[in-house]
Amino acid sequence: MTAAQPVPTNERPIKPRRMDFDMSLLREKYFFRGNPILSTLMYALSASFPDGERFFIDSVRHYQKGIQDPALVDQIRGFIGQEAHHSRIHEDFNDRAKELGVDMDTVDRQFKRRLAFARKRFTPAQQLAITAALEHVTATLAQWTLENPEMGMGTGSEHSPLREMLVWHAMEEIEHKAVAFDVYRTMVGNEKQRIAIARIIFRSFWLQMGLAQIKLLWADRKLPSLRDIREAWNFMWGKNGFRSWSAPEFKRYLKPGFHPNDIDQSHLLEQWSDNYPDVAALQVG
Template sequence: MQLVTKPLKKAAAKFFAAAPFSLEKQSPIIPIRHMKFDFDATKIDHKFYMDAELASAYFASLSIFLTRGEDLVIDTARYHRDFITDPLLKQRVTSLIGQEAIHSKMHEELNDAFIEKDLPVKLFRVWAGWAFDYGFNRLPQPMKLSLMAGIEHFTAVLAEYMMNHEEIFFRSQDEKQRAIWMWHMLEESEHKDIAFDVFQSLSNSYALRIAGFFPALITILVLISVASFLVPFYRNPKNLISLSYWREMPYSLQLIFGLKDGVYGSSLKHIFDYLRPDFHPNDHDTTAFLEYYKERLLHPETGLLTPYLTKEFTPALRT
């Protein structure tokens, strides 16, 4: 194995050798938080998202597929960390890896609870396995680096939308789904520039960056949306002939794709801003949101996440 990876790493080091990029927009150090949710399948609300079955199915599907995306981010960040010379960025990559590792683990626990709610978790895990094991994970490292930045752009878009629409978390009484999604939202926004800064520091190729944007767009917006159509029928085949389910479908579609206030429809400008050659994630300033949600979620007495937070630590900065 060493025989294969060493020359490959050497070639990658050469590829990344001269990539001038200023890290002036870099955010500060972030912590890694360990969480314990202990999901109880009997309390899982399958209509968590705005009481809409199909829109909720989209987020359940995202929870299943995204764990594989997070694993790709972890592996890619770990591989490229060795090439980073800036100590702060290197430290921040360690925090990114730590945050994503815990996201992936916690969402797998939520996904296990979804199995008991008759969601097609096992089937989607097989499909995700095909896409990643035979597709994305076999891409050359520079392309994986670009894909990592692309995936992180979409999670940043989602996080900003959610931070701007706090009410979406409070329609349901399912406190644990509320907690996991709000925690994930906070951390995706905290680390939204790290993958991008790693990509720019090591590659700084506009064409390569855009090449990673489109597979991320197609997977998150198209493929996961299409898969989520299966969820309501798999969960309850009677939905196929249920008038109330079909009546509710336009509402769900509007919640996700509506141009006025839908998750992606109203975020199109933010999504495609990534195509701007001088784009940087921090051009979309979310510092006020972060301050608000850190207080709201992590306050030692009143924080929504406080009952689930077991440990928090910050990796050392090595200069």
């Protein structure tokens, strides 16, 4: 363990919001633009969240008692509250997907195996580095989601609970994006390890998603059309597509000395209830 440095912390309080989403409004299996590749991407992401977020919580909790900075102590509490709630809401969504005939159990097993491997093989410091890297993935995905509503993330049926969930989830991911990172910097502080682990995580994340999508399409014996493939390619690699837009954002994380707050996303937090009043209205506590 290296000496603790004063860490820049986000001054904004992190508060879990209780939300009321109606999952029964999800009625079509391939709800996202009717495209099976894009829809299974959403299912794969959602399937990875419940256990993934429990992994995040555990990796931060391992170091919680050693944190002295009262601001960071508060933020850890907020982070745990938000991630625990995300887990539960995504479980509800995943249950609804099962009712629509999506083989979520198979991908759930895939992610469970992956996380069990990480818990067994990696040290607590490495597990925290994995969490910090994945929090950068979610914060990057979140920024893109909130800045590009025209990409239709999660739209496709009239009142898509996925769209509502993603907007709320994205906003809270930005809110707590630096917490695991600051715990890592304070309690571990090994930059070489942070960067080495992030390199592996950034590559394997999309491999895992792709594998899960193939499993879901195979289970449904669904062969995407050429139009589906072209549309999914543009969504990821076209002008302003997520993968092409995010490539430099991922590279920034790999620079020594990087901190998540170097990327200013605060306008997305300040404006979220104005930009998405229908989602803000679902807050019940």
